[in-house]
Amino acid sequence: MGPESSSPLFSGSVAGTLRLIFYLALAMVLMVLDHRNGWLWRVRYGAAVVVEPLYRLAGLPAAGMHALGVAFSDRQRLTEQNQRLREDLLLANAKLNRMAAVAEQNERLKELLDTRHSLKLKVQLARVVGVDLGAYRHRLLLDVGARQGVQPGQPVIDAHGVMGQVVQVLPTTSVVMLVTDPDDAVPVVVERTGLRTVAYGSRDGGQLTLPDIPRAADVKAGDRLITSGIGGRYPPGFPVGEVQAVAPSPTGMFLEAHARPSADLDRSQDVLVLHDLAAPAGPPEPAAPAGPPAELAPSSSAPAPARPAGPPPAKPAPAAGTPR
Known part of the structure; x- marks a missing residue:
């Protein structure tokens, strides 16, 4: 490449060298001023005020997609959580109703137990x-x-x-x-x-x-x-x-x-x-006839009368129905 195409900042002339020295001195002065007085911080702060809306505008598509994803995931999570809560509520109500039924049954059994103790019956x-x-x-x-x-x-x-x-x-x-x-x-x-x-x-x-x-x-x-x-x-x-x-x-x-x-x-x-109080259904059976007096009873030495052949006479069946 020829000397005509090279940068004038790094040219071998005296003017180029002086410009380089000037720029280095300016940089050093700015660094010292920024370090002691914070001037460049104020410049950067003002520049950020101007540039920050541009950054936000450039990041709006990504932020919108992220917000939509979060919204859909939150909606799904809330739906699942709501379903779990409804199931838990139904289960709790069922258990509560069961406990009420068991408490009522225990109360009835207690009343029966008290009745049993007061009856003194079997x-x-x-x-x-x-x-x-x-x-x-x-x-x-x-x-x-x-x-x-x-x-x-x-x-x-x-x-x-x-x-x-x-x-x-x-x-x-x-x-x-x-x-x-x-x-x-x-x-x-x-x-x-x-x-x-x-x-x-x-x-x-x-x-x-x-x-x-x-x-x-x-x-x-x-x-x-x-x-x-x-x-x-x-x-x-x-x-x-x-x-x-x-x-x-x-x-x-x-x-x-x-x-x-x-x-x-x-x-x-x-x-x-x-138990102990049940009576047979129907009228009572007829009582057995009384035996003869002692003086008319046959002695033990007398032979016993012969029993007639055939099956014994059947007892009359009790009448069916519930006595009133």
């Missing part, structure tokens, strides 16, 4: 596993049967009163006829006046009917009905129901009362089966 705890509440049948199915010692005719109660009696026994289950069944009848006594009568089941939705009350009897709404013990089926003193209304019967010769059962027939899940 009872058996059973659980309701089936319900048959039709127009003509009010029955329950219990989870105890013949293998657990249950027999037909045993009374069944809950913590509030009489529920009914066992009418059918299977190996592991038993059927209970409720006091509201149209085929059931319970001898009761009005606790306030001592009037004895019979409470029958009805078909009009879980009520008891007392149809044969004398017109002169003192029976009014609010009277409590308890078992009288007549018939030997139910022990005396158990609550049966509470009189709701009293009106003349259709014939006009008697009063007819309607009562609400004391037991929770449609809510009780655990019941007590009374």
